[in-house]
Amino acid sequence: MEIWIEDLNKSYGEKQALSDFTALFENGIYGILGPNGAGKSTLMNILTDNLLRDSGRILLDGEEILDMKEKYREIMGYMPQQQQLYDTFTVQQFLLYIGALRGMSRKRILGNMTRLLHLLNLEDMRYTKLKELSGGMKQRVLLLQALLHNPKVLILDEPTAGLDPRERIRLRNFIADLSRDKIILIATHVVSDIEFISKEILLMKDGRLLDMAPSEELQKKIAGKVFEVSIPSEKLKQVKQEYRVSNIYRSGENVVVRILSDEVPGEYEYREVVPGMEDVYLYQLEDRNQREE
Structure with a gap:
């Protein structure tokens, strides 16, 4: 599986958020590194079909993702940067809701949920309200909802934002274990999040891709x-x-x-x-x- 992005452009008025962005992604982890305002979140939102591009192409195995519509969403999981959760929902209620929005059966949701709660060390939090969770637990719930339907493309926007070092390491190691059969894109400005787990690292600044290579080559x-x-x-x-x-x-x-x-x-x-x-x-x-x- 591969994603080919060609000459992607996006502007907000006179601000050019992405400029002629071109890259190829195959199975593995890709770290997208850049300061605030580099265009990382804009790229993530275009890839998740939450934002319209101005021009350019995004092909998944040769097929434009805009033409794939629901078929693309079925294989794509997204973990947003902000913790926009329903505070009065329990973890299980929230995941049942997300799964229903994706058209999953209740049986499939509960089966995948049980497995992922165990993997993410959240089993004891299953019936806890989201507002009672720590920041690290909320981040894990956000990752869990992105994985609930077993996507082949996983897009993570600042996945360790606000986490303490222990939680950051735990989440990073879990993401690394997922990468054997998935394309995983991680947008971050924290070097340590992606330095050792990424197949390649993309350097972005002012909406442009400055370089893309393994960390050893960049160094x-x-x-x-x-x-x-x-x-x-x-x-x-x-x-x-x-x-x-x-x-x-x-x-x-x-x-x-x-x-x-x-x-x-x-x-x-x-x-x-x-x-x-x-x-x-x-x-x-x-x-x-x-x-x-």
């Missing part, structure tokens, strides 16, 4: 541009003004600052270091002219 592209400089603490403000800074830590009496630079920072004591995905994010997606005050 190699900025090799020789990441350094650590050891400086007295009184020079920290100056370094922040001169370079993009991705990390700071103390070492003895000095401060070690991780910076990104197209040129060797020869005016300081430095060493070249291996790039990580946070360095890629900063180098590719942050404003290069912006300096920290």
Whole structure:
């Protein structure tokens, strides 16, 4: 199975939210990385048929998804960014409602629900009202409703938003286990959510796709541009003004600052270091002219 997106465009008035977006997705996880306003949510909403595109094509195994209509919705699951839930519903009532909207039989809903409640560690919450759940539990319920009909395409918009580290890791590992026979798209601005589980990572900025490759390849592209400089603490403000800074830590009496630079920072004591995905994010997606005050 594959999804081919070709020359996708969407604007809101004079704001170009997506510009000539083209990408190919096959089974596996794809992380869509970019700052707020990059066009990630617009792309998600077009892919879920919640938003009309201005131009371009989206083909699932060669067939335009707009022509597939209900057939496409039957194989697509969507986890939205916001926790828009019916607070007075219990978990089971909510999932029965969602399943009914999808045209599923009650028997199929209950069977799939029971299996997924177990997998997502929500069995004890089955009859709990949604308003009584923690943020992490609500996120798992949102993921469960997206999986209820066993979709082949799973679209997740900021799936770990607001979660503590433990919940984030648990949800990330569960998503990774799903990827053998599904196309999973994860839109996020949190690098750690997708760095190690993604088949490929897409870098988006201002509605454009800047790059799409495995994380290792993206990191190699900025090799020789990441350094650590050891400086007295009184020079920290100056370094922040001169370079993009991705990390700071103390070492003895000095401060070690991780910076990104197209040129060797020869005016300081430095060493070249291996790039990580946070360095890629900063180098590719942050404003290069912006300096920290």
